[in-house]
Amino acid sequence: MALRERVIDDETADDLLGGSGEVPSGFERVADLLGRLRPREAPAPDEVVVTRMQAIVDAGLTSPRPPARWRRVIVVGAIAGGAVAALGGLGAAGALPDALQRPVSDLLGEVGVDAPYPSDTADEAPSSDEGETPTEGDAPVTDDVAGATPAVPAIPGVDGAPTIPAVPAIPAVPPAAGGTPSQTAPGQTGNTPSATAPGQTGDTPGATAPGQTGDTPGATAPGGNK
Amino acid sequence: MVEPEFDALLREAQGGSAAALGALYRRLFPAVLAYLRARDPNDAEDLTSEVFLNVAEGLQRFTGDESSFRGWVFTIARRRAVDAMRRRARRATDPVPIESLTQMPDKVDTAAEATARFETDAAAQIVRRLPERQADVVMLRVIAGLSVDETAAALRTRPGTVRVLQHRALRRLAELLEEDAAGGNPTIGPGSV
Numbered sequence: 001m002a003l004r005e006r007v008i009d010d011e012t013a014d015d016l017l018g019g020s021g022e023v024p025s026g027f028e029r030v031a032d033l034l035g036r037l038r039p040r041e042a043p044a045p046d047e048v049v050v051t052r053m054q055a056i057v058d059a060g061l062t063s064p065r066p067p068a069r070w071r072r073v074i075v076v077g078a079i080a081g082g083a084v085a086a087l088g089g090l091g092a093a094g095a096l097p098d099a100l101q102r103p104v105s106d107l108l109g110e111v112g113v114d115a116p117y118p119s120d121t122a123d124e125a126p127s128s129d130e131g132e133t134p135t136e137g138d139a140p141v142t143d144d145v146a147g148a149t150p151a152v153p154a155i156p157g158v159d160g161a162p163t164i165p166a167v168p169a170i171p172a173v174p175p176a177a178g179g180t181p182s183q184t185a186p187g188q189t190g191n192t193p194s195a196t197a198p199g200q201t202g203d204t205p206g207a208t209a210p211g212q213t214g215d216t217p218g219a220t221a222p223g224g225n226k
Numbered sequence: 227m228v229e230p231e232f233d234a235l236l237r238e239a240q241g242g243s244a245a246a247l248g249a250l251y252r253r254l255f256p257a258v259l260a261y262l263r264a265r266d267p268n269d270a271e272d273l274t275s276e277v278f279l280n281v282a283e284g285l286q287r288f289t290g291d292e293s294s295f296r297g298w299v300f301t302i303a304r305r306r307a308v309d310a311m312r313r314r315a316r317r318a319t320d321p322v323p324i325e326s327l328t329q330m331p332d333k334v335d336t337a338a339e340a341t342a343r344f345e346t347d348a349a350a351q352i353v354r355r356l357p358e359r360q361a362d363v364v365m366l367r368v369i370a371g372l373s374v375d376e377t378a379a380a381l382r383t384r385p386g387t388v389r390v391l392q393h394r395a396l397r398r399l400a401e402l403l404e405e406d407a408a409g410g411n412p413t414i415g416p417g418s419v
Contacts, residue, residue: 053282
């Protein structure tokens with residue numbers, strides 16, 4: 001039979017699918033097939049499933065979970081919070097790559113956290129390496145000690161003076177009293193001139209006796225070096 | 227079943243009543259099993275259990291009448307069937323547990339039941355030759371006994387779309403059966419199983 005002749009209306013289609021009413025012409029085989037498709041046996045339900053269903057419903061009643069939508073929000077929020085905390089922590093420690101460190105430092109600065117900039121860390125690193133070879137531009141050279149300790153800042157009490165821990169070994173001045181192997185003259189500063197004023201000795205005032213030098217502040221004591 | 231009875235049953239089931247849960251389960255179990263068998267006879271029993279456990283998980287959140295409930299249950303059933311087909315497609319082989327072979331004689335008790343089952347399976351095989359959406363409409367309407375609206379709810383589509391699909395499915399089935407008969411292959415009938 002041609003396809004055009006098999007057009008049926010909604011009601012006839014419903015009857016055919018529901019197994020009721022007269023079978024339209026051209027659909028006899030279809031009606032037979034659909035009749036065989038309908039389940040005739042009534043399988044026994046598995047009662048264990050009911051027990052498990054009850055356990056699931058009871059569990060839901062005793063500990064109601066938030067709806068799926070809120071669970072998703074909670075999970076996403078937790079992940080985002082963890083990422084922010086990790087980024088902030090690394091940023092505050094200055095452990096991020098330069099590209100990240102700068103914006104993170106800006107952001108942390110907005111909330112009052114002082115995080116280092118990439119340039120800060122870049123400036124700090126070489127200073128420790130160059131500590132024993134100060135350059136001329138680092139500090140002014142004072143006239144009174146120019147011959148003995150070049151490039152040693154002699155401006156007492158100036159904040160921000162570069163820390164130059166070692167003075168180049170120039171044996172221009174005889175050793176000072178006390179047997180300390182210092183190469184600084186009496187009345188000169190120790191290894192950290194920024195911390196001492198002219199006339200003082202030692203890196204830590206009070207830790208060394210007058211007239212002594214203090215290369216190793218922790219090792220000196222009143223009475224002389226050991 | 228009239229609406230108030232279903233509403234009360236649903237409320238009791240949502241409150242954890244074993245009797246109400248059992249009543250809902252027994253009411254829909256045959257249709258769900260038959261639908262899943264028609265879609266894929268391999269894991270139908272296991273999938274049916276899985277469907278009802280999913281129903282229990284979502285029961286607290288369900289609101290609606292009996293028609294909506296049936297549509298919702300068959301939405302879950304269809305999804306589980308699709309998931310099972312995908313899992314099977316990923317597997318290189320389709321292992322059959324030895325226990326299932328030893329249990330087969332118990333499941334098919336009589337020759338009459340076996341014949342009925344084979345006829346149903348043969349008919350389902352022809353329906354599966356339809357495009358998937360058309361086959362789903364036929365299975366849900368004939369095997370599960372859903373109305374047009376319930377079928378639309380189960381397939382997450384409009385009732386008008388279901389009507390179009392069922393028209394096409396019926397015409398296509400008529401063509402398929404005619405072709406089989408013309409080719410000397412009467413797929414449905416006493417001699418075909």
